Amino acid sequence: MAVIYIDNVPYEVKAGKNLLEACLSLGFDLPYFCWHPAMGSVGACRQCAVKLFKDDQDTKGRLVMSCMESVRDNLYCSIEDTTAKAFRSQVIEWLMTNHPHDCAVCDEGGSCHLQDMTVMTGHAYRRFNYKKRTYNNQYLGPLINHEMNRCIQCYRCVRFYKDYAGGKDLDVFAAHNNVYFGRATDGVLENEFSGNLAEVCPTGVFTDKTLKEHYTRKWDLTMAPSICQHCSLGCNIIAGERYGELRQITNRYNGDVNGYFICDRGRFGYEYVNSLNRIQHPLIRSHVPEAVNRETLFDHLKPLLSGKVIGVGSPRASLESNFALRQLVGENQFFSGVPETTAEMMEIILSVFNTGDVRIPSMKETEEADVVLILGEDLNNSAPRLALSVRQAVRNNPVEVANTINIPAWHDAALRELVQSEKGDCFIAYPVITKLDELASGTYYISPDEIARLGYAIANFLDPQASAVPDLQGNMQGHAVLIGNSLQKAKNPLIVTGVSLQNPSIIKAAAAIAAALGEGDRKAMLAVVVPDCNSMGLAMMNAPSILNSTALSTIGSPDTLIILENDLFSISQEAQISEILDRSTNIIVLDHLHNPTSARADIVIPVGTFSEADGTLVNNEGRAQAYFQVYMPKNENLRESWRWLSDLKNLRDGTTDANNVTPHDLIRQLADKMPQFTGADQAMPTADLRIKDQKIPREPHRYSGRTAMNANLDVSEPKPPSDPDTPLSFTMEGYKGLQPAPLNSFFWSPGWNSNQSVHKYQMEVGGALYGGNPGVRLFNHINPGDRSYMNGIPPRFKPDKENWEMLPLPHLFGSEALSSLSKGIAELSPQPYVAINSMDAESLNVDEGSILQVIIEGVQYELPVKIKPELPARTAGLPYNLQELTGIKWPAHGQLVKG
Amino acid sequence: MARKLLLEHINVPGIHTFDVYRKQGGYRSVEKALKSMSPDDVVEEVKKSGLRGRGGAGFPTGMKWSFLAKPEGKARYLVCNADESEPGTFKDRYLMTYIPHALIEGMIVSSFALGAKTSYIYVRGEMMPQIRILEKAIDEAKNAGFLGKNILGSGYDLELYVQPGGGAYICGEETALIESLEGKRGNPRIKPPFPAISGVWGCPTVVNNVESIAAVVPIINDGGDEYAKVGIGRSTGTKLISASGNLNKPGVYEIELGLPVEEFIYSDEYCGGIANGKRLKAVVAGGSSVPILPANLVLKTVSGESRLMSYESLAEGGFQSGSMMGSGGFIAFDEDQCIVRNTWNFSRFYHHESCGQCSPCREGTGWMEKVLHRLEYGHGKMSDIDLLVDVSKKIEGNTICPLGDAAAWPVASAIRHFRDEFEWHVSNPKEAMERNYGIGNYADPLPANEVPVAN
């Protein structure tokens, strides 16, 4: 701690920060542009100037940039000093000399950091009356819009894109007041995190192009805290709606999970909510007309629920919905709708997490690792936000050196100069080149089984008690020793693995390494990537997979099969799914979009997507996080799955709930029933939570047009929808102060209209939100005792001449079904292909682009060849879960024939 | 004739070749340093000599060298800053063209003193002929065993590389030069950390001007104490001055520091007076970035003493009535020159050369250029003059690198000393387009003890 004097008032602040951070943490409004809490200081914009005095006697002082000044004891500075104020307002005037003042047509207007700072400094009248410089804009792809004239040259975009996220195709060109931020030529931005440019840019140079299609000002959006649905990491987001349409996804700061950034899949993958393919009415196929009202539906359903009812849960439905289904069908009739191998892997992961032999890191903790080993994951495509964390982690070792010569951690410019391209150790074992390879000190392009064997060899090197790997390939032992040594030296090693390659042994091997590294209660970190947003939550319910052969025998031929938010045809082969569906007399599907499974259903019930429902998800680290309904859909058929299912239960039992069922009630019951969910009920607040007797508003207090926007439907204003399920209200009325962190519908503070206001919600800049970061971790058990190892070393991989090993290769855009329905993401998704190495291509006598017949269990695909020279022999990569390639049962083998 | 230390043998035919240079006593200092001195001895000699950086700032070279951090296991670098691109300065180019081995010799001794195993000469990209000359000279020195492994059997290895510059004035700023040398965009870095701690590729680095490095040669040959005897006060040694403008004999002169300005302009040994028999109106004494002075202030200081060519004397009077030694780019203006136009021209240069990193310089220089352009072309307003003063004041001292200061000083000083002329441009726009203001009272002798009013 240090005592600093700001305008002669002493404050106690945390040492090791810069003065700007300290001032903001103390609640002072000090303008800034180039500084960013996650990216540090470079001192370029000169906006955060304050007067610094030598001591309390010094009256003259000098102007310094507060972002470049370390906090130290007895520091005297003045924010209110007239020269400092005049200089800050002059900086804005400078920036404004070439800013077009086109706020009226700018997408950023109303949530613009530049607007806020201009007002804050008090600059109002221009003295510059010359021609402004103008630029040509670039086409940057379907997701990001470019409007260079608005640029104020804060350099944040390139610092984020190049330095922080490792992008290669955005840079700064030219000089003086003509500098240009863009690509060398027009083209799609290649980085997975390009969407963050819209948030990092303090003004409207980079904006969300999907928002432009249905543009709404921030103050006009109805917003709610939400959780991203497009991978297992559970990034916190804010979803915004107007006129019954989901319009924008922005990052919601969570210091433990995503911090300030989310990936493009999460940001732009929301458009399926507005899809025309939504199921709008309950459908009874045998009824004429098919679309029915609720009464008819319930009348029709009542007899169907009394017989043998099997429920199939979903890894993309909330805990509440899955639990409501389990309550409806009963414990033994509840199955999980995931592929068999996935279920097996999830079981392994759970058992590893439960032994306490490893430390399960939050995303923030992964950023603190010093040596990283990635086994069988292409993070940029399967869990992109984690890749960004790994990118920061490899800098930790070199940055530590900087501290020895007194360069503070926030001094980004100096750190980058000093660190240059030096990196900490990072090892990646994956069959093909991944984007993170550029960071790696060792890359191993080997088949999944070999990855597992490498992992076991490392574990064996670290702890001879772990079983040795027989028949190790030539140089593999050398690799294992190299990696093992590096891990052993590490202070904070991180092992990353996951289910992408559909190989359970890899996870076992990774767990073995982590266990072998740990000593006492100092365990190594093991981060596991799982398939879907609630895969972990569903797995924790311990329901067997519906595709499991033993499960199949217990099912027999049920009267009714209820499938919850799950397109079964996408997870396994059509024949296998059809076989299950054919057993049942009646099939009920609850889902939000029409899909092959709903096409087979006898009864289809429309349900709300994440923006129309409340729920709780468990992410890959076992963190239960709540998401909230953003808006009340106009179509009252679009209800939460758990509400439908609770109604169905009442319908069958002939009971009526005296009170409305709230998600909190369901979670509490769940935690009562299954102790593994203890604590999850803390994640979802009770519906009757009030602050000063008020609900928390979803709409900013400047929300406009309330008496006009629905006037075309009903001129006599309808009562606003009420929300009995959560403490949030659907209107602007309610408590305006600081809310509990999980209930932050939007970030706004007086004078801070943009997302930069997030620091007003943090206990200290860049730290945890007031009241703690949202989410409750369900695995906290650390076992200081004996290590346990799981066996199952696969035999050495032998290239099979006939039977090729098929490798599922995930793609950021395309591998996740829901996000692929967004226009922009569909445009960027790859075309189907089959990847083989050059030798195999030669032996098959094919070139890049020639067509190969790929036959997997009798199903034939015609795919163009893509040559990836690094692929192991006799393995073939297929883009995972691409629309044209769904319904493959992984792990898969197949034949390749020249077509 | 005054004493010459750098250009002593400049008129010897073929001095640019190794053999001739060697015959004239070249590379003696290398032999002396490597065979009989330790690196610390060399640094000590340079400290004793009182040599001050010849690039513009005038920081004592020996002191700079002693600040170099020497961490274990990290390389150290010496970089010679030959990115000479200040308007009015062309001394380094002259030196490199005609006597390249002086620089190479200085580089070897300096690198030895700093313990650098690899050194760079960062030459302005436009100076292609000089780059070729230096490369040839390095080859010759290498063949003669003065570069490469185990120089003169002393066990000291040195590789010397010539790096063509990135084509921007800002790359002459030491940290921007380092960035450019690393292959990045030439944006200056924030100090601290100073290059002496974290420079090229994060390693301790010293960046010195061509002339400073060449001056190490006579210091080692004759000893630091001997060198310190030349010059006046803390301005020791000789200095190359690039004289240009309306002079009878413009060119590069080596002067002993302490030479009176008047003598330098009017004596036949140096510039030989103002061309065409006109009168001197103003002088920019040290390259475009230093404050401009009217004739009466450049020849005599406010206290009535005659001004000398030395760091102290040129700066006497501070920003009110003084200027700076700078890089020695001496530009003289006769009575027919327009100060407004000249200020606009300088401003245009600084606007164009601003790197675009920090706001005051990026936007401020552009703004000043536009205002000055308007003043020069007869569309100015009286308020523009105060606006210029205000903008230049806010830029000064508030930028990452000194380019902001360099852009602000000429404007601020021009308005301070030549406000009449600026106002005349506003009040007589038509006339200003047709003729110049003339000498006004700028050459009148200063009334005794009167200090010009500050703005």
Next chain:
Amino acid sequence: MESLSNRKKVLEQKPMNFWERLYLPAIFQGMAITFKHMFKKKETIFYPEVEREFSENWRGMHSLKRDEQGRERCTACGLCALSCPAEAITMIAAERQKGEEHLYREEKYAAVYEINMLRCIFCGLCEEACPKEAIYLDGPIVPANYLRKDFIYGKDKLVEDPINIESPVAGN
């Protein structure tokens, strides 16, 4: 009871005298005023046949303006809606496409612009907030109507007639 506010005034009723009790003088006084007005200029205006002259700062029906080339000025920035104390304005913004430059002045325009005239209080804040000089309350009185829905004014009723504008570009 004592007055709570201390402002109570007690009125004394004086008894009327004879002349007052006759009422005749008062009747004649009243009739005199009546007759005097018969010869004065009439204040009544026969609306809607005749319309009152409005003062310069009269605020009537809104109109969305066009520029001198006949292009819509409104960019759907939303500031009018934001400033509207009755929250009676709503709009949907759209991006101007290539080839529409003669229709819309800037790169955004209001695809839908609606004012709920039942709610509007004619305060003029929208006019004041508009950065593009696009909305003015310079129209006539908003006419009465039979149906509530007819009080929702869309762009069809609000946007200025393009014909009134002399323009070289309009009409292509």
